[in-house]
Structures are given as structure tokens and as C-alpha cells.
Amino acid sequence: MNIRLTILAVLVLISISIASYGQERRGQKYSDWSPVVHLPAPINSEFDDHAAIMSKDEKTMYFTSNRTGSVAGSEDI
Secondary structure, eight states: OOHHHHHHHHHHHHHHHHHHHHHHHTTOOOOOOOOOOOOTTTTSOSSOEEEEEEOTTSSOEEEEEOOTTSGGGOOBO
């Protein structure tokens, strides 16, 4: 795994941990996880897609990918 991807993954995990900790302290509870839903293209693809995160309103998904057009084969958001 390249170093930039590792750093990005660590930062995402730290951000999620901090956000979760803050919500637990405020007493906010969430429901159980729902079953996995495999999304059709262009979400699932033959490219390396990582670190998917949903927006708070759950209408937008952000993730990194090395799809065609990324800078020098790197992963873009």
C-alpha cells in the first residue's frame, strides 16, 4: 500500500473516531447496521475505490479512487 493511501486511511479513521466519541458524549444513538447493499456502476467499478464516507444527510458519498483521469495515477476524491 503506498504511503499516501496509508496516511489518508489513518486520517479518515481518526476523524471517524473523533466524530463518534463526540456523538457518544452527547448521548446520540444510532440504529443497528443494515444489510450490505452493492451499488451498481459507477459506484462499484474495476478501479481501486476506498474510504467511502456518507454525508450527514446520507445523500452524498465521498470516496477515493484511482479512476481514469486521476493525477499521475494517484487517488482522487
